[in-house]
Amino acid sequence: MRSHAKGEIGLHAIDQIGNRFWYMTPVSDTDRPILGMVVGDKKTLMIDAGNSEKHARRFLDELRKRNVPDPDLVVLTHWHWDHIFGLSALTDTVSIASKETKKEVEKLRPLSWSDEALDTRVEEGTEIEFCANAIKKEFADDRNITILLPDVGFENRLEIDLGGVTCLLQQVGGSHASDSVVAYLKEEKLLFLGDCMYADIYADQRNYKIHETIRLLDQLEAFDAETYILSHWKPIPKEEFDAEVTMLRTVAAFTDSFKGNKRKIIAEYKNAVGRDLSEDELQVIDEFVNGYS
Helix, strand or coil, rough: CCCCCCCCCCCCCCECCCCEEECCEEEEEEEEECCCEEEEECCCEEEEECCCCHHHHHHHHHCCCCCCCCCCCCCCCCCCCCHHHEEEEECCCCEEHHHHHHHHHHHHHCCCCHHHHHHHHHHHHHCCCHHHHHHHHHCCCCCCCCHHHHEEEEEEEEEEEEECCCEEEEEECCCCCCCCCCEECCCCCCEEEEEEEECCCCCCCCECCCHHHHHHHHHHHHHCCCEEEECCCCCEEHHHHHHHHHHHHHEEEEHCCCCCCCHHHHHHHHHCCCCCCHHHHHHHHHHHHHHHC
16 A cells, blocks of 8 residues: 555546546645545536646546536545645535544635745644645645535434445544545445545654554445545556455554564564565655664
C-alpha cells in the first residue's frame, strides 16, 4: 500500500468500476486525492469534494463528457483540506459528513491561507510542511478559499438508497483521522476507504497506534467487498487489501510483543516472511514504533 502523499504524479485520468462507480485518479504534487461518483437511478452521490474548486470542477467536467449527471449529494470522508476545499464549487449539492467532521471543518473556517499564515502554523506545529506546500501549489496566487460546512451531519452510520445502488456511510476512525468515514456500495461490493488506512501525518512523527489500527481493521474486514479504493493510491482487489491488512496486523502484534523495539520487530518480521523487507514495510514499522507508548 502506498502511503499518503505517494499517489500518482501527472495528469488525472477517469475510469469506471462496475456499473455504478466512476473515479478520477489522484495527483500527488498538489495532494489531489481520488474523487468518486456513485450513479444511482434516482440520485447521484459524489465521494469527497476535492482539494479546490478547480479539482472538483475538473471531475464534474470530465464526467459530463461521459454523460454522467452532476451529483445530488456529496459525502466528505474526513476533515483534511484536500478532501473538503472543493466543496464551495458544489453549491447545488447537499453535503454530508459525520458530526465529528463537521466540528473539525468549523475549526478551519477562521484561518488564513496566505503563505505567511501557513508558514507560521508549520513553525507552530499546527500544520505540516507537505500540506502547506501543496496548498501553495494548488492555489498559487489565488487564495480566495471558502470553507463551507456540510449540510447534514450523522453519527456512526447512514444508509442512502440512490436507486439501484445502496451506499452505506460508516465512521471508522483510525490513526489518520478519528472522523474517517468509509463508503460501501453494497450492490457493487466496493469499499471507498478514503485515507483511513494511512498513518497519522499531523503528529511530530508519522505514526500508527496499535489499538486504533486493530479496531479499524476489524471494522473494514466486516464489509463484503471485492474492490477497495485508497484515496491517494488506486483501487485494489481483495487479495491486495487482505495482504495489507495482514501486514498491518503483523507489525502491530510485533510492536506490542517487543514493546516498540524496532530492531527486534524488523528481525521477527523478516523471519516471518522469509525475505528482505520492502520500503513500505520498513516505513510501516517505523510508524508503529513512533506510535508506541
